[in-house]
Amino acid sequence: MKTDILIIGGGPAGIITATTAKNCYPDKDITVVRKESMVVIPCGIPYIFGTLNSVEKDRIPDEVLTKNGINLKVDEVVSIDLSTKTARLKSGEDLKFEKLVLATGSKPSVPPIKGKDLDGVFPIYKDPVHLREMLEWVRKSRKIVIIGGGFIGVEFADDLAKVGKEVTIVEILPHVLGVSFDEEFSLMAEEELRKLGVILKTGRKVTEIVGESGVEAVKLDNGEKIDADMVILATGAKPNTDLAESMGLQVSKFGIEVDEYMRTSHPDVFAVGDCAAKTDFFTRKKKPVMLASVATAEARIAGANLYKIVAFRKMRGTLGIFATKVGDLTLGVAGLTERTAREEGFDYVVGRSKVIDKHPGSLPGAKEIHTKLIFTRRGGFFLGGQLAGGITVGEIVNLVGFAIESGFTAAEYVDLQIGTHPFLTPPPTTPATLKAVQDALKKIYSLSR
Amino acid sequence: MKTDILIIGGGPAGIITATTAKNCYPDKDITVVRKESMVVIPCGIPYIFGTLNSVEKDRIPDEVLTKNGINLKVDEVVSIDLSTKTARLKSGEDLKFEKLVLATGSKPSVPPIKGKDLDGVFPIYKDPVHLREMLEWVRKSRKIVIIGGGFIGVEFADDLAKVGKEVTIVEILPHVLGVSFDEEFSLMAEEELRKLGVILKTGRKVTEIVGESGVEAVKLDNGEKIDADMVILATGAKPNTDLAESMGLQVSKFGIEVDEYMRTSHPDVFAVGDCAAKTDFFTRKKKPVMLASVATAEARIAGANLYKIVAFRKMRGTLGIFATKVGDLTLGVAGLTERTAREEGFDYVVGRSKVIDKHPGSLPGAKEIHTKLIFTRRGGFFLGGQLAGGITVGEIVNLVGFAIESGFTAAEYVDLQIGTHPFLTPPPTTPATLKAVQDALKKIYSLSR
Numbered sequence: 019m020k021t022d023i024l025i026i027g028g029g030p031a032g033i034i035t036a037t038t039a040k041n042c043y044p045d046k047d048i049t050v051v052r053k054e055s056m057v058v059i060p061c062g063i064p065y066i067f068g069t070l071n072s073v074e075k076d077r078i079p080d081e082v083l084t085k086n087g088i089n090l091k092v093d094e095v096v097s098i099d100l101s102t103k104t105a106r107l108k109s110g111e112d113l114k115f116e117k118l119v120l121a122t123g124s125k126p127s128v129p130p131i132k133g134k135d136l137d138g139v140f141p142i143y144k145d146p147v148h149l150r151e152m153l154e155w156v157r158k159s160r161k162i163v164i165i166g167g168g169f170i171g172v173e174f175a176d177d178l179a180k181v182g183k184e185v186t187i188v189e190i191l192p193h194v195l196g197v198s199f200d201e202e203f204s205l206m207a208e209e210e211l212r213k214l215g216v217i218l219k220t221g222r223k224v225t226e227i228v229g230e231s232g233v234e235a236v237k238l239d240n241g242e243k244i245d246a247d248m249v250i251l252a253t254g255a256k257p258n259t260d261l262a263e264s265m266g267l268q269v270s271k272f273g274i275e276v277d278e279y280m281r282t283s284h285p286d287v288f289a290v291g292d293c294a295a296k297t298d299f300f301t302r303k304k305k306p307v308m309l310a311s312v313a314t315a316e317a318r319i320a321g322a323n324l325y326k327i328v329a330f331r332k333m334r335g336t337l338g339i340f341a342t343k344v345g346d347l348t349l350g351v352a353g354l355t356e357r358t359a360r361e362e363g364f365d366y367v368v369g370r371s372k373v374i375d376k377h378p379g380s381l382p383g384a385k386e387i388h389t390k391l392i393f394t395r396r397g398g399f400f401l402g403g404q405l406a407g408g409i410t411v412g413e414i415v416n417l418v419g420f421a422i423e424s425g426f427t428a429a430e431y432v433d434l435q436i437g438t439h440p441f442l443t444p445p446p447t448t449p450a451t452l453k454a455v456q457d458a459l460k461k462i463y464s465l466s467r
Numbered sequence: 468m469k470t471d472i473l474i475i476g477g478g479p480a481g482i483i484t485a486t487t488a489k490n491c492y493p494d495k496d497i498t499v500v501r502k503e504s505m506v507v508i509p510c511g512i513p514y515i516f517g518t519l520n521s522v523e524k525d526r527i528p529d530e531v532l533t534k535n536g537i538n539l540k541v542d543e544v545v546s547i548d549l550s551t552k553t554a555r556l557k558s559g560e561d562l563k564f565e566k567l568v569l570a571t572g573s574k575p576s577v578p579p580i581k582g583k584d585l586d587g588v589f590p591i592y593k594d595p596v597h598l599r600e601m602l603e604w605v606r607k608s609r610k611i612v613i614i615g616g617g618f619i620g621v622e623f624a625d626d627l628a629k630v631g632k633e634v635t636i637v638e639i640l641p642h643v644l645g646v647s648f649d650e651e652f653s654l655m656a657e658e659e660l661r662k663l664g665v666i667l668k669t670g671r672k673v674t675e676i677v678g679e680s681g682v683e684a685v686k687l688d689n690g691e692k693i694d695a696d697m698v699i700l701a702t703g704a705k706p707n708t709d710l711a712e713s714m715g716l717q718v719s720k721f722g723i724e725v726d727e728y729m730r731t732s733h734p735d736v737f738a739v740g741d742c743a744a745k746t747d748f749f750t751r752k753k754k755p756v757m758l759a760s761v762a763t764a765e766a767r768i769a770g771a772n773l774y775k776i777v778a779f780r781k782m783r784g785t786l787g788i789f790a791t792k793v794g795d796l797t798l799g800v801a802g803l804t805e806r807t808a809r810e811e812g813f814d815y816v817v818g819r820s821k822v823i824d825k826h827p828g829s830l831p832g833a834k835e836i837h838t839k840l841i842f843t844r845r846g847g848f849f850l851g852g853q854l855a856g857g858i859t860v861g862e863i864v865n866l867v868g869f870a871i872e873s874g875f876t877a878a879e880y881v882d883l884q885i886g887t888h889p890f891l892t893p894p895p896t897t898p899a900t901l902k903a904v905q906d907a908l909k910k911i912y913s914l915s916r
Contacts, residue, residue: 030896041909062827062889075829082896310895311887319882330878339886348891378511380524412891413862420869423883429779433768434872437788438760440511442797442861446759447479447531456767460490 020114021049023324024105026095026261027121028052029060029144031291031313033078035119036088038321046325049089049115051107056080056146060310063142064173066149067156068181073149098265100284117286117324120262120274121317124255124292124308131165133227139249142170152250159247160184163236165224167194169342171252172207176344179214186217186244188224188236198340199404200355200390206406210345219244255308257293270295272304278332280320288324290316299335299422300354300401301362307338339419341412346385350415353402353422354392365395369428369458375408377438377445387411387444389454391418398428398462405450410443417451428455428462469563470498472773473554475544475710476570477501478509478593480740480762482527484568485537487770495774498538498564500556505529505595509759512591513622515598516605517630522598547714549733566735566773569711569723570766573704573741573757580614582676583700590700591619601699608696609633612685614673616643618791620701621656625793628663635666635693637673637685647789648853649804649839655855659794668693704757706742719744721753727781729769737773739765748784748871749803749850750811756787788868790861795834799864802851802871803841814844818877818907824857826887826894836860836893838903840867847877847911854899859892866900877904877911 023039025032028050036050058066062076070076083090094108098118105113126141128134138159140152156162162178164171167189175185187194193204194211208218223239227249236244257273268275268283273295280288291313298305315333322331341350359366369391376384387407393400403418405411421431436449444450472488474481477499485497507515511525519525532539543557547567554562575590577583587608589601605611611627613620616638624634636643642653643660657667672688676698685693706722717724717732722744729737740762747754764782771780790799808815818840825833836856842849852867854860870880885898893899 030894034896041905059827059889059894061887061895062830065830065889069831070827070829076827078894078896309886311885314895315882315884331882333882337884339884341886341888341891343888343890350886352886378508378519378525380519381511381514382518409891410859410862412886412888413859413866416885416892417862417866417869419884419886420866424873424875424879426873430873433764433780433782435764435786435788435868436760436865437758437790437799437801437861437868438510439790439792439861440508440514441792442790442858443865445479445508445527446510446763447483447527456487456490 019111021089022046022115023048023117023119024113024115025050025119025121027123027291028054028057028090029121029123029291029313030310031123031317032119032121033082034314034317035121035290035321036083037086038318039324040086040088042322043325047089049091049113050083051091051093051095051105053092053094054145055092058144058146058149060144063144063149064170064177067153067174068177073146073153095261098261100265100287103286117288119320120282120287120289120293121291122258122261122293125258126251127254127256128251129253131224131227133229133233134251136227136229136233137231138229138233138247139227139251141251155248156183161245162248162250163188163244163246164250164252166252166254167191167220168197168252168254169195169340172211172344173342174250174252175211175216176214179216185215186219187211188219188222188238190221190223192221194218194220195349198351198355199349200357203349203404203406206347206388207344207349210347214345255292257295259293262289262293270304272296272306278334279323279327280316280333288320290320296336299337300364302335305336307336309338309340311339312336334423337419337422339415341415343409347406348409348411350405350411351403352415352419353400355402355404356390356392359392359401364401366392366401367395367458367461368392369454369456371448371450371453371457373444373448373450373453375410375444377440381440383408387450389450391451391454391458393428393458393462395462398459400426403451414450428459431455432459468560470538471495471564472497472566472568473562473564474499474568474570476572476740477503477506477539478570478572478740478762479759480572480766481568481570482531483763483766484570484739484770485532486535487767488773489535489537491771492774496538498540498562499532500540500542500544500554502541502543503594504541507593507595507598509593512593512598513619513626516602516623517626522595522602544710547710549714552735566737568769569731569736569738569742570740571707571710571742574707575700576703576705577700578702580673580676582678582682585676585678585682586680587678587682587696588676588698588700604697610694611697611699612637612693612695613699613701615701615703616640616669617646617701617703618644618789621660621793622791623699623701624660624665625663628665635668636660637668637671637687639670639672641670643667643669644798647800647804648798649806652798652853652855655796655837656793656798659796663794704741706744708742711738711742719753721745721755727783728772728776729765729782737769739769745785748786749813751784754785756785758787758789760788761785783872786868786871788864790864792858796855797858797860799854799860800852801864801868802849804851804853805839805841808841808850813850815841815850816844816907816910817841818903818905820897820899820902820906822893822897822899822902824859824893826889830889832857836899838899840900840903840907842877842907842911844911847908849875852900863899877908880904881908
């Protein structure tokens with residue numbers, strides 16, 4: 019068999035590479051090969067266990083491929099021969115290609131904790147069979163310990179607490195979300211988690227998972243023992259680079275090496291999504307960011323550049339724009355935090371604001387938005403932003419991301435026209451981002467006096 | 468008495484000029500003179516009559532001025548002598564100033580309909596005394612006719628219908644919101660209004676308001692008669708330029724003439740907000756836009772430029788970014804509609820998308836977002852955007868506004884990293900704006916082949 023563009027992996031990165039390629043190169047034959055019978059929405063996984071109460075409801079329909087005339091094979095690529103440009107499938111079939119895209123994703127990073135293989139201990143695989151098993155186990159569990167207080171751990175805790183589970187998060191850092199946010203935002207998230215009844219063991223390490231055949235408890239480094247019917251390992255993920263390594267492509271612990279056009283070290287092989295290494299937008303260092311939104315941005319770029327380089331379509335560096343919801347609080351972050359800015363040696367100023375997300379504040383459901391923006395001290399260029407507030411923060415953070423990625427300065431931003439409405443936004447007198455920009459400008463101005 | 472900066476008008480434009488000036492010129496003495504005992508949030512006015520059920524709850528607290536060390540006088544400026552830079556107040560006091568800012572706002576534009584002075588017929592003044600009277604009248608009314616189906620009329624209808632009033636909108640254009648949106652979006656708004664039980668008489672003119680001393684009915688140009696206990700005139704507003712004219716400043720029917728720095732024809736007099744004329748960002752024609760968000764943008768610029776021109780702080784042209792909520796539908800618009808683009812002779816292409824505002828779409832409360840973006844055919848520069856969907860549209864439209872104002876092209880936008888989250892945004896595979904940008908790019912690309 020033969021195809022023009024072979025894409026390995028059926029997650030968001032694979033799908034968007036395929037649809038973009040179809041758009042840009044409509045005459046090419048495109049095939050996606052994936053192992054899973056069905057694709058789950060990765061960011062929806064934490065909500066399978068409470069809100070959705072179903073794996074099937076967290077599904078990306080195959081029609082996004084098939085209705086666009088893209089071939090879909092549920093199979094596994096076991097090896098690639100780059101000299102003949104042929105993929106060998108588990109079914110025995112050989113598939114020739116012109117261009118290859120690796121969208122092989124990530125696999126859970128499981129720490130070597132004693133007891134990690136007990137029944138009831140679950141790493142988070144994006145595989146529907148595994149997730150169905152997990153869901154069964156959640157249903158029969160009362161006490162659940164989540165190891166890891168990053169985004170995924172916190173989102174699991176939020177959703178499980180909402181359906182009445184007794185949830186404990188064990189996090190090795192001093193605070194949950196401690197990698198992505200500055201401390202003041204982590205503290206707000208922790209307050210919400212506590213309101214939901216989640217028990218937080220931060221600054222603590224799990225030394226052992228205890229049990230006979232099934233898990234019974236988790237032991238911490240201070241000797242404490244927490245009863246558990248189930249343990250979820252939300253301890254991060256690592257790029258799945260097995261196939262890339264077997265092909266002799268350049269690979270580091272951060273993933274498959276790619277350039278700005280998402281090309282690997284072989285001219286006809288591209289890599290996108292969790293399996294591809296990321297370069298931070300500002301620090302220019304490699305960083306482990308695994309976000310579907312980054313994966314799809316990369317996929318759009320790869321899909322466009324497969325046969326001809328479209329010079330303007332390139333990855334200028336990974337920002338990592340996250341948003342999450344904990345209880346009634348929405349948190350968002352784009353670009354550098356203050357901690358990273360300081361640690362990496364940036365010369366920066368901070369602007370802050372605290373405004374109401376509706377106007378008047380007496381409207382039902384009005385919430386405070388806390389905004390913290392980071393700028394270069396000279397020039398006032400956007401470096402990063404963090405927000406906490408109501409659900410509109412999920413889109414406001416994209417305004418900050420846009421400002422960062424387009425190289426905007428505080429001076430350019432401060433007079434933007436920003437639309438407002440009583441039920442939808444902060445008042446016209448104090449848009450959240452703009453008020454923080456004004457605060458920063460005072461510091462940038464005073465410097466130049 | 469003497470002050471350095473005298474600001475006439477205490478609405479959003481006056482307030483933000485004052486606070487910005489305080490920020491930029493901390494040593495200057497600033498005085499705001501306004502007539503009203505209390506300032507209402509203008510965009511909150513429609514919600515006084517249902518949701519808030521109170522005028523007092525729709526208040527901008529005076530502390531935004533007083534806590535910043537800005538003087539507030541509740542009084543009226545009756546005349547200005549520019550030769551001596553002195554304002555004469557109604558109380559008899561004379562107030563000398565160095566710089567003067569006119570933020571005198573607008574007044575309702577009342578059409579010369581027979582019966583307009585009957586009891587129970589209300590234009591919309593931003594005066595709390597008037598609004599309290601209106602609220603009393605609403606409370607005792609069952610059948611309310613709103614003349615004018617623009618933003619304000621539609622928002623009044625939405626809020627009054629929600630508290631059980633029998634509401635009819637009479638609109639002279641073929642559709643409600645017909646000035647601000649293209650037809651397909653107006654139709655969506657009309658569908659929501661009908662769901663709320665609002666009766667729509669579009670393409671109809673009121674010929675007479677009928678009644679003895681109080682209003683009893685409204686007569687339309689097709690002979691139809693609609694019973695009414697109350698009539699609200701949502702027929703627009705006109706700039707309040709009385710004082711400016713008396714001072715001999717340059718004034719047109721669009722308002723006080725100003726330059727990009729918000730200076731009037733007199734070097735020490737600035738004008739901001741509804742009383743100042745607006746120049747459209749693209750058509751460069753004067754246009755009647757009365758939005759608090761535009762007023763505050765102008766105020767920030769005026770406040771910064773009062774004593775020294777800060778060259779980067781200028782109004783590049785009025786975009787007019789609106790958002791509104793009708794029933795469960797949020798609508799937003801920024802920049803040109805397709806109709807205006809066509810009528811004004813722009814060479815344009817349209818990009819559209821229809822996506823779900825949460826992911827998976829099976830999450831509770833998920834709504835479809837319709838996006839329509841307008842670009843220059845050559846170059847692919849953003850000209851405008853319209854959205855309809857859930858409440859996050861109120862912030863997404865600001866992304867479009869930002870793209871327009873910063874001179875972004877579709878090609879630059881299409882690979883932006885856009886953060887996503889299941890409860891907060893469309894899926895990473897299909898951000899609303901990005902999907903519409905992709906649609907437009909196909910047309911822009913095919914042109915260049």
